[in-house]
Amino acid sequence: MSKPTAISPTQLFAMIILFEFGTALVLPIGMAPGPNVWLSILIAMPGGILLYLLLAYFAKQYPSLNLSGYIQKIVGVYIGWPISLLFILIFIYISSRNLREAGDLLIASSYDQTPLAVVHAAMIIPVIYVVYKGVNVLFRVGEIYLIIMLALGALSFIATLMSGAIDLKNLLPVMGEGWIPTLKNAYPNIFLFPFAELFCFATIMPHFKQKQIAGRTGMIAIITSSVLLSLTHALEVTVVGADVYTRATFPLFTVISTVKAAEFLQRLDAIVILALIIGVFFKMTMYAYAAAAIAADIFRFAEQRSLAYPIGAVILLVSIMSAWSYPEHSTEGSRHLLSLHPFFMVILPVLLLIIHLIRKRFSHNRPA
Amino acid sequence: MFKHPDRFANKHVRNREDDSKPGRQSNGKMPLFSRLTENLAYIKNELGDSPDIIVRKFEIGTSQTAAGAVYMDGITDKNMVNQYILQSLMLDADSRHLDQDQSVLSYINDNALSVGEVFILKDWDSVILAVLSGDTVIFIEDTDEAISGNTKGGEQRTISEPSTQVVIRGPKDGFTESIGTNVSLIRRRIKSPNVRLEPFKIGTETKTAVAIMYLQGKVENSLVQELRNRLQHIRIESLTGSEHLEELIQDQKMTPFPTLTNTERPDAVTNHILDGRIVIFVDGTPFNLIAPITFFKNFQSVEDYYMRPEAAAAIQFLRYASLLISLFGPSIYIAAITFHQEMIPTPLLLSLAAQRESVPFPAFIEALMMEFTFEILREAGIRMPRAIGQAVSIVGALVLGQAAVEAGIISSAMVIVVAITGISSFANPTYSMALSIRLIRFLMMVAAALLGFYGIAILSIILIAHMCGLTSLGVPYMTHIAPFVPEDQRKTLYGLPLTKKAEIPQTFAIPSENETNGETDSSPPASSASHTEGRPS
Structure with missing residues (x-):
């Protein structure tokens, strides 16, 4: 069925929150995870909002064009085309990294007998299916899962509160090592992951019809998600203490394992796993969709949906073959976080904006 | 009232024949013969000389004009045939009024036949359809037109309590197999001039009467148009029930989920119509279809209307x-x-x-x-x-x-x-x-x-994605939640029962999603207001 595709503000809101949660909810975020991560998240938030407003501005300037579309408009086809191609690779790569993170947590938690490839293959099936179904379905699924996610969050939050494991003293001293580490953790680390990753929403903006409120919707979503993220990480520190929090591979998992409330809610690990699966699913699918959208645009594919298969297959392969172990994966991650991310998600968009503004100015002076 | 439950369906069939008659005749529709014996012989032959075809030859009133009445035993009301057709033509017709410029046919039509619905038929297709639907057709000597009177009747199941959808407190009547009865059950419940009924005839062999009913002003016109299109484009030999029709008009074929619902309760249908949905009646089944529906509608029972909201x-x-x-x-x-x-x-x-x-x-x-x-x-x-x-x-x-x-x-x-x-x-x-x-x-x-x-989570994602991709008459299946309709949610929260306040009219204002934004913002208050008013207390 060929249907007009349009995304409602609620859907965009839900998707941004889910995307931000992604792996950031479960994994330690920032290069040097310390007890002040919650503060760093809030400090990094304005940067994320600015970057988002930048892409909302592009969306307003080029309402019907995809990311690759306006890159080519702004810097010309000869530079723009290769950059767009690189974006496909970047998106596929990040998507596969997300998959790897989920797979490793799953294997570490309860699937130690299951091969990595099987765990990953199972995850890629819904991704391919949803990318194939198109952006409308993806965003509707997002709405439903936001509700599920918030319900899970509320449940674990209440259980943690009731278990009495929270010790607010663990948060002190706030910024015991001064401003510098906290700020450094916020910029560039947390700013780049997860906030700058929002840049892949540039590929769905053509489907968002109410461009004038794109900025506002996104801002509210970013603020909501960072407050929730910050709350979660603060909670993690209060429960397990700064020391364990800093060393844990998956802090949230560690936290939830310690929760015992009312003799009944003993093992809420499943909730963390579920939250991770949901978060990773949406993040991966967003990236896979972004890659498919750009690929369809630059290679002039009429049927974007059929790209779901090859892109899904590549993500699966890259996720399995990119690293031998989780530590290797992690090390590689910090390297790419400081090299690829800044360039593609921050520097490039800002450069684009500058060139765009110059061109606009120039063409304004010209009598059209 | 129930003697002629099929009147409605019949009328529709006839009207359509009449409308299309000139075109169809020039299209090679076989016209009637003018000789009575030839006509009677032809129709007997055409229906395979079946024993339940009754052919009665007689003379009209005191004139010497020969005529023949043809009807089918079992699906006609014998009393009507005797009293209003044969008796009025043979005994009561007074041929003195039959002057020369008036044909026998129009005389009968205007003066002699005391049945409610009378139509003049000109080709064999419509004659045979009329006989097969339970009408009595009268041929007259030297006339190449026939006249039909509605004498539908015969044995039918009476209205009884629905057996599948039982409620504890609520009306006890259920639909029957007759489309006319079913329509009348709704007509009695909604006495609004805005109730629209549109007839269709589906199946080249069965010629099953199908009708859609909706409340004008409550339903988005594009939805009705979409349903009309789908019904008109059905090319099929036989239609034997609403399950079959459901299969033919649903949006997506590859799904385990029902995207149209069915009910045999007139009170449920009434509520659906008042909520802005379209009902599809199918002759021959007490289960009538409702469209468009959402996933969540499947978890509401009509019983909810008869309970305290909490x-x-x-x-x-x-x-x-x-x-x-x-x-x-x-x-x-x-x-x-x-x-x-x-x-x-x-x-x-x-x-x-x-x-x-x-x-x-x-x-x-x-x-x-x-x-x-x-x-x-x-x-x-x-x-x-x-x-x-x-x-x-x-x-x-x-x-x-x-x-x-x-x-x-x-x-x-x-x-x-x-x-x-x-x-x-x-x-x-x-x-x-x-x-x-x-x-x-x-x-x-x-x-x-x-x-x-992990497997359950993965399959659930696929399942939810599948449900989000479904539509019912173009309305997304998961509407209320995805797409999220804040207006409906508010009603859900304020007036507790989901069934009573959080109904879908709001949602139906978004037939195609590209119009969604902007326009819905202005329309909700008005339509939701009229929605609550329209509900019977």
């Missing part, structure tokens, strides 16, 4: 809970036993382990065996004669369940899981939805056996 909301919650149990029950058990023993509280785990000690099968096989047995019992219970049916299912379940546990084939925990799953699936008010949930439950069990909770 109770209705609570019971709806219960239905969703039972949906989750019937969908995930066995698969969660399998996953927990096979992959995630650490999640089960230790005392329970110990007792489960003790039970399973003697069981030789993995949990999945165990669950599959029990579920399969349960489904067989259930199916047997439905098909058996009523007296034996219940005995079979109860005794079968008890004996099999207990014996299987004692023999050490099945753990007793598994029997509990299967039982609660089975009971939960009965709590679903929509049978077709319960059916699809049963199917998906087995998929869930496979996923749980392969990958535990």
Whole structure:
């Protein structure tokens, strides 16, 4: 069925929150995870909002064009085309990294007998299916899962509160090592992951019809998600203490394992796993969709949906073959976080904006 | 009133014939002969000289004009044929009024025939259709036109209490197999001039009467137009029931979920019409279709309208809970036993382990065996004669369940899981939805056996994505939640029962999604206001 595709503000809101949660909810975020991560998240938030407003501005300037579309408009086809191609690779790569993170947590938690490839293959099936179904379905699924996610969050939050494991003293001293580490953790680390990753929403903006409120919707979503993220990480520190929090591979998992409330809610690990699966699913699918959208645009594919298969297959392969172990994966991650991310998600968009503004100015002076 | 329940359907058929007559005749429709004997012989021959075709030759009144009445035994009302056709033509017709410039035909039409609906037929197709639908057709000597009078009747089931959708407090009447009766049941409930009824005829052989009914002003016109298009484009030989029609007009074919719902309760249909949905009546079945519906509509029963709002909301919650149990029950058990023993509280785990000690099968096989047995019992219970049916299912379940546990084939925990799953699936008010949930439950069990909770989570994502891709008459299936309609949610929160206030009119303002934004913002208050007013108290 060929249907007009349009995304409602609620859907965009839900998707941004889910995307931000992604792996950031479960994994330690920032290069040097310390007890002040919650503060760093809030400090990094304005940067994320600015970057988002930048892409909302592009969306307003080029309402019907995809990311690759306006890159080519702004810097010309000869530079723009290769950059767009690189974006496909970047998106596929990040998507596969997300998959790897989920797979490793799953294997570490309860699937130690299951091969990595099987765990990953199972995850890629819904991704391919949803990318194939198109952006409308993806965003509707997002709405439903936001509700599920918030319900899970509320449940674990209440259980943690009731278990009495929270010790607010663990948060002190706030910024015991001064401003510098906290700020450094916020910029560039947390700013780049997860906030700058929002840049892949540039590929769905053509489907968002109410461009004038794109900025506002996104801002509210970013603020909501960072407050929730910050709350979660603060909670993690209060429960397990700064020391364990800093060393844990998956802090949230560690936290939830310690929760015992009312003799009944003993093992809420499943909730963390579920939250991770949901978060990773949406993040991966967003990236896979972004890659498919750009690929369809630059290679002039009429049927974007059929790209779901090859892109899904590549993500699966890259996720399995990119690293031998989780530590290797992690090390590689910090390297790419400081090299690829800044360039593609921050520097490039800002450069684009500058060139765009110059061109606009120039063409304004010209009598059209 | 019920003597001529098919009047409506008949009228529609006739009108269409009349409208299209000139074109169709020039298209090679076979015209009538002018000689009476030829006409009578032809129609007898055409209908295979069937014994239930009654041909009665007579002379009109005191004139010497010969005429013949043809009708079909069994589907006509004998009294009507005798009293209003034969008697009025043979005895009461006074040929003195028959002057020369007036043909016999128009005389009969205007003066002699005392039946309500009279039509003049010019070609064989319409004559045969009229006879087959229970009308009496009168041929007149030296006239190449025939006249038909509505004498539909014969044996029909009377209105009785619906057997499948039982409510505790509410009206006791149910639809019958006659479309005319069904329409009249709704007409009596909604006395609004805005109720629109549009007839269709589907099936080249069965010529089944189908009609759509909706409340003008409540339904988005594009929805009605879409449904009209779909009905008009059906090319099929026979239409034998609404299930068949549902299959023909649903949006997506590859799905286990029903995207149209059906009901045999007139009060349910009334509520649907007032809520801005379209009802599709099909002749020959008491189950009439409703479109468009959402997933959530399947969990509302008409009973909710007859309960206190708080109770209705609570019971709806219960239905969703039972949906989750019937969908995930066995698969969660399998996953927990096979992959995630650490999640089960230790005392329970110990007792489960003790039970399973003697069981030789993995949990999945165990669950599959029990579920399969349960489904067989259930199916047997439905098909058996009523007296034996219940005995079979109860005794079968008890004996099999207990014996299987004692023999050490099945753990007793598994029997509990299967039982609660089975009971939960009965709590679903929509049978077709319960059916699809049963199917998906087995998929869930496979996923749980392969990958535990992870498998269930993955399959759930696929399932939800699939449901989000479904549409019912173009309206997204998961509407209310995805796309999220804040207006409806507010009504849900303020006026508790989901059925009463959180109805869909709002949603229907978004037929195609590109118009959604902007325009809906202005329309909601007006339409929601009129919506509440329109509801009978």
